[in-house]
Amino acid sequence: MPRNRRPQDREEKRAEIVVAATTLFTDSGYDETSMSKVATAAGVTTNTIYWYFDDKDALLVAVLDYVLEAALADAALEPERPWGEQILWAVDRLDQYRRLVTVVHAKTATSPVVEAWHNGFHTLVDTLLVDGFRRVGIPESDLVPMAAIGTFVVEGLLMHPHAVKDRRVIVQTLVASRP
Amino acid sequence: MPRNRRPQDREEKRAEIVVAATTLFTDSGYDETSMSKVATAAGVTTNTIYWYFDDKDALLVAVLDYVLEAALADAALEPERPWGEQILWAVDRLDQYRRLVTVVHAKTATSPVVEAWHNGFHTLVDTLLVDGFRRVGIPESDLVPMAAIGTFVVEGLLMHPHAVKDRRVIVQTLVASRP
DNA sequence: ACCTGAACACCGTTCAAGT
DNA sequence: ACCTGAACACCGTTCAAGT
Numbered sequence: 001m002p003r004n005r006r007p008q009d010r011e012e013k014r015a016e017i018v019v020a021a022t023t024l025f026t027d028s029g030y031d032e033t034s035m036s037k038v039a040t041a042a043g044v045t046t047n048t049i050y051w052y053f054d055d056k057d058a059l060l061v062a063v064l065d066y067v068l069e070a071a072l073a074d075a076a077l078e079p080e081r082p083w084g085e086q087i088l089w090a091v092d093r094l095d096q097y098r099r100l101v102t103v104v105h106a107k108t109a110t111s112p113v114v115e116a117w118h119n120g121f122h123t124l125v126d127t128l129l130v131d132g133f134r135r136v137g138i139p140e141s142d143l144v145p146m147a148a149i150g151t152f153v154v155e156g157l158l159m160h161p162h163a164v165k166d167r168r169v170i171v172q173t174l175v176a177s178r179p
Numbered sequence: 180m181p182r183n184r185r186p187q188d189r190e191e192k193r194a195e196i197v198v199a200a201t202t203l204f205t206d207s208g209y210d211e212t213s214m215s216k217v218a219t220a221a222g223v224t225t226n227t228i229y230w231y232f233d234d235k236d237a238l239l240v241a242v243l244d245y246v247l248e249a250a251l252a253d254a255a256l257e258p259e260r261p262w263g264e265q266i267l268w269a270v271d272r273l274d275q276y277r278r279l280v281t282v283v284h285a286k287t288a289t290s291p292v293v294e295a296w297h298n299g300f301h302t303l304v305d306t307l308l309v310d311g312f313r314r315v316g317i318p319e320s321d322l323v324p325m326a327a328i329g330t331f332v333v334e335g336l337l338m339h340p341h342a343v344k345d346r347r348v349i350v351q352t353l354v355a356s357r358p
Numbered sequence: 359a360c361c362t363g364a365a366c367a368c369c370g371t372t373c374a375a376g377t
Numbered sequence: 378a379c380c381t382g383a384a385c386a387c388c389g390t391t392c393a394a395g396t
Contacts, residue, residue, distance in 0.1 A: 010359090029289055031210070035389060047391080048361055056389065099288055105338050106285040109278055110208055122339070145352035148345075152335025153328055159284050160301070166327075173324035177356040189378090214370060224381055226372080235370065 014052045014062075017042045022063045026096060030060060030103040057111040064104065064117050067097055083136050084175040087150070091157050091167060101158045125151055142179045150174065193231045193241075196221045201242045205275060209239060209282040236290040243283065243296050246276055262315050263354040266329070270336050270346060280337045304330050321358045329353065 020041035024033040035056060039046040053059045071093055078089065094101070104121075107114040129147035138146050153174050157167055199220035203212040214235060218225040232238045250272055257268060273280070283300075286293040308326035317325050332353050336346055 013360095031285075032289060034387080036387090045362055046389090047363090050390070051360060102281070102285040102288065106210075106281040109281065110211060142352060145349045148335070148341075148349045149328070149332055149353055152331045155338075156327070156331025156334060159334075162327075170324045170327050173321060173358045174328055176358045179352045179355045192379095213368080215368090225370090226382090227380055229371070230379065 010052075013044075017044070017049055017052055017059070018062045018066050021059050022066060025060065025063055025103075026067075026099055029099050030107075054113075057107065057113050060103070060107070061113050061117050064100060064121075067100065068121070083132050084172050086132065087154065087171050087175070088168060091154060091171070092164075094158055098158055098161075101155065122151065125154070136175060138178070146179070189231075192223075196223070196228055196231055196238070197241045197245050200238050201245060204239065204242055204282075205246075205278055208278050209286075233292075236286065236292050239282070239286070240292050240296050243279060243300075246279065247300070262311050263351050265311065266333065266350050266354065267347060270333060270350070271343075273337055277337055277340075280334065301330065304333070315354060317357070325358070 017038065021033070021038045024038055024041060028037075035049055036046045038059070039049055042049075049059065053062065071090075074093060075090070081089065104114060104118050108118045109115075126147050129150040130143050133143055133146045133150065134140075153170065157170065162170070196217065200212070200217045203217055203220060207216075214228055215225045217238070218228055221228075228238065232241065250269075253272060254269070260268065283293060283297050287297045288294075305326050308329040309322050312322055312325045312329065313319075332349065336349065341349070
């Protein structure tokens, strides 16, 4: 058995746990999903999870990484769109992860590892929003506050259910607004 | 002992529990505060709390009501201000309750009683924002999406720490924006 | 290196029993 | 009506023991 076989297996097993946790966390919620439920869904024993992850927070971060990576890969395949459509696409794409969005904000206050992920996520989103607003002609001096407002609108739409039509009106109003 | 003495006592005892829970929930967090900690702080036994509240979620809602009522009473005492200053005052006033804001959003998905409070809160905030934006001359047709954006900005500022100065720039950009 | 059975301390909640 | 002691089922996490 070659030496590089093992790490391969380890990654596969780890991934199975992450996939199981993703489904449960997004559908039933983080607090509502016990480690033993994740274990059962992944076909392992509860404490086996602790061989792969430090604790439940670390498993959450792994789920967040997994979900974000998939969304970014999807985004790369998508055609260029008008700026408003781009934002709406992202909101639609992330809509299924509402429960992750709320739990990240709640856990950020107490879990350093979740807080770190949250910071990195906001840095990424901020970069994307600054670029987008620059492209539609927002003056350089207003880009930072506009990106902040954009972030809050995207998060707000993810945290509060809205009809697809209402989302559209809100986002169009946002991208059409000028300070 | 007159018959109306009892309800008085009951309210006092209930209020003591709410005050104790408010401090603990806002400072240490909801999940991090056990019912037994609330009980100790309030000088009662754990299960006495269940005589006054259905469960931990109901206690959270009582805390939310208490905190909101105090903030509204404060607001009534405040002088009229320019629209942007009004929003900034509210953000400053509610800043201490960041942890309540995040936990409300997280629990809304699973607790009907928290969800009901959350809905009521948004109805209230929406009314205030529509009025405010109308006063600064936003056309009637844009009031609804602008109020939604305003809500998301206020919540976003409460959920993400910002320097006071950055808050000001963001809110000023918001109120100066026109679709 | 990887996995498990059994335990630990703690949690929200309940309930029979007291006054 | 109000409060308690004691219990219940469950939780995240640990650890000695196995392979």
